Amino acid sequence: MKRQAPLIITFLAGFAMILGYFIPHEPFGSLQQILNTWYMVVAAFAMILGVGNLVKLHSAKIRRRSPGFGYSYVLLAGLAAMALFGITRGIEPGTVFYWMWWNMHVPMSSTMFSLLAFFVASASYRAFRARNVEAALLLIAGILVMIGRVPLGDMIWSRFPDVADWIMNVPNAAGQRAILIGIALGVVSTSLRLLLGIERTYLTGD
């Protein structure tokens, strides 16, 4: 029972999702939506485990005076302030939660995101080298599209934007399609293995 039940639940939940796709008649028609709501609720409960884990690890760090334990205070303070203000005082504009979100979370998020500009530069310096045919194709396609999409490219040669468009619409589209079809088959096969209980490592043990 202990071992069989999870396999049966997996199969039933997956089968329900598939039925919901093909059968518009109720109660099947709205199954996908209902199960998705259920999932969100379970994920919200699991959040307690995650945040609990974070608190446990960092309070242990502070207790043990591990190297850099001072930063754990910062982390716990940020977590506590955000969660407590958010739950007790609401999350609308004008609240402390909103102020912290707008002046801490948003700028740090967008700065982290903007680091990409630097990493794109260092990655292309390193990786875009014509070591072999494959790398050379990567390089040429990358450079042509890059140049074709800024005014500078247009100034050098007025056909650059057309070249960039052609690369995007023909060889790029072909490659992307092959990748997408391959992924779909991989997903179908993985899902079937899970639903049929052939892949069950995630459920083994006592």
Add this chain to the structure above:
Amino acid sequence: MGFADRIREIDRRIIFLVVALAIIIPLLIPIGFPIQVSPSVRDLYNALESLPPGSKILMSFDYGASTYPEIYPMSLALLRHCFRRGVKPIIMGLWPEGIPFAERALQVTVEEEGKVYGEDYANLGFKAGGIVVMQALGRSFEEAFPVDAYGTPLSDIPVMQSVRNYDNVAIVIDFSAGDPGIPAWIMIAQGRFGKPVGGGCTAVSAPQFFPYLQAGQLVGLMGGMKGAAEYETLIRTRDLGSAGMDAQSIAHAVIVLFIVIGNATFFLGRWSSRRNKGTS
């Protein structure tokens, strides 16, 4: 270690510094590369240009912090154009983060053009619900927004007094970063109520809206920072978009230069190692 090797193994922090300079310098000292205006941006400009002064337009800010560098410059350009032409924008947002950006854009443009709140424009604020709000607007603006963003009833705002529903606005402009965004506005405002819809979106999502442009469901579209720069060219005001385009052009050139240097040193290194092998 030869010169070529040293260049090849260059400390990546030097690359970071060059990239940062390539962005900061054009922002401070705009260069002014000529910008080609694409037809979809020109169409949008023409649609606004053809409105008689005093017309009202609805402008929805449906984007957030992560896409603001691309879309915020568009809103500046469009607001400037409206104010200069005497067209009166009615601002709203279907994304909570959109309104702070709208307010910032208004602050800048209103001061420049000397406009008055309530007379020349209105800000209805944020409303959750997406498509439901769009449909409610079709019945009555007052139903969707009983008060404006500052708590004033719509009936007390001069510019809103002659506005009942979509019938009384000339065009709907959407600054869109996702859902709810341009597709929903096309479905409701254009499809159900027959209002022309135009707008701006991120560079990455622009290609997916081309079919709407071809079908005439969108009167015009700005894609990414480049779209904003093109609009600035049309209204003859260089600002964020154009400055950003300079920075982008320079940064692109810098990256291409890095790639060229990388390849040159790579081949130089291979050539010298082959020669060494030959002599030993």
Add this chain to the structure above:
Amino acid sequence: MRLFLITLSVFCVCAVVSADAQPRSPQIFDLVEPFPSVFPPEQVSARDLPNDAGGSVTVSWRISRSDPEVDAYEILRGQELEGDFSVIGSVEPGTCEFIDTGVSDGVSYFYAVRAVKGEVKSESTPSAEVSSSAQWFNRNRTSMLIALAVFSLLVMWFIYRAKKGVELFIRKISGLEAVDDAIGRATEMGRSVLYIPGIMDMDDIQTIASVVILGRVAKKAAEYDVHLHVPVSKSLVMTTAQEIVKESFSAAGRPDAYNPDNIHYLTDDQFGYAAGVDGIMVRERPATVFLLGAFYAESLILAETGHSVGSIQIAGTAMPAQLPFFVAACDYTLIGEELFAASAYLSKEPLLLGSLKGQDWGKAIFMFLIGAGVILETLGIINLSRFLVTR
């Protein structure tokens, strides 16, 4: 003047009558005198929306001849032809369709549409009787059902054959061949292995695939006695990963070496997680980094930081937009489908390998369809693709 108006009206009516063979609306004749200010909409029809869960009827009509002057069309509904009709909705001029979602299944309804201009209302003849119903199968999705059946049978057939002991050949996948060496390298260097399972939750198939691969990697890590560190972005992924790693350590005979604290939660936030993992990378300097699962824009932030601390990086994802960044910045990249093949490849279990063979047959069928479709289309014989359309 009056004479002119009458002549014009008669002329209009004649035009209407001669242009349309449909039943004439009696109203038109009633309206000859006085002059008809608004013509009614025509040919009102109502039908049940097919392939739905019921509760909806689509009403369509031909717009009024005086459409440009009309203010709106009102849609009316009644349960008896002679009974009361009530207004259920109103649409703009130029519209010729309305979807009524306020009906009960199995009840008969009649619809009419009227053009409204100021105080003047001009109503059409009622539609035929209609009732809505829910369907037990969405016929638009027949091709999906066939595809699903074919691929399920293929995969199951090859799994069955594998069970019977038929040998299967699997080609080399270099990213997966490198796994052993990458973990061995960590032993030699005395450094850790960092495993990043992407930023999506356990309901994402890529995350599930990644966590299964984590099991295989953990087993090798236990055998080599390497410190395995798994920071995650979702609580459910944390609990699942803890289970799997614990199990793998027992299977490798080293249950004592398992420490649940090595698999810990950071934050649900995309860039908060990226900031945290970057910090871990620069401080711990792992010998090997695995980036397997669903990634978004943070892919390159992680891969570049991992490279800068000198780690060997094995990446893999089915997010097409992120693959270029992994290809550019990592030592090995599992491209799309290869990510889903990894668990079978690493485990060498015949049943799992059998499913790979099924995938290959799927590809072969698709290739055949593409080839046949293109040839038939080019020769102008038949458009095969329309059989595949699903909604």
Add this chain to the structure above:
Amino acid sequence: MGQIAGAWVAALLTLFIFSFLYKDNPFYKFAEHLFVGVSAGYWFAYYYHNVVIPNLYNPLRQGHFLYIIPGVLGIMMLMRLVPKVGWISRWALAFIIGMGSGYFLITYLQTNALAQVEATMSLRLNSVNNVLLVIGVLTGLIYFFFSKEHKGVLGGAAKLGIWFLMIAFGASFGYTVMARFSLLIGRMHFLIFQWLPTIPFFRGLAR
């Protein structure tokens, strides 16, 4: 005042994160830990207000007792904290994995496989572009064959396939570079034109 304080907090945190580009340092560590804490707290409160209240608490209060099921599944998940009955959390996990597999099985088969195959097979071979597209898709698929060794004709086709994939990777890389710079320009713009002007010396920069 709150706005200027906010701008300063935002600007300092922005600079702290940028400092990581030079090397790991106490400022980055501070920002990183604050970021992890604040964002975890953010999502915790977000889940509470946007999932637990509307999808569990409200429906249960209104008497929709079907919602007891996700509540029970959620509590099963929490049972992990009690070692003796921890195994029951696998039931909740099994539900989620099953649901995810079923959902993705359908969506990927439809939007990735059938839609792409359909788009490709309706091409007419009357232009070089279309011929290239079809060849690219077919050879790309051959590259993904696992159960045949890539030798001979198959090997040649797979090689051509990987070339198409490489062009696709290069092109998408080049295509996204632009959007990535917009983000950095946005941050720099904030620092130069919004934060610096709060310091009297730089007031002239305000826009």
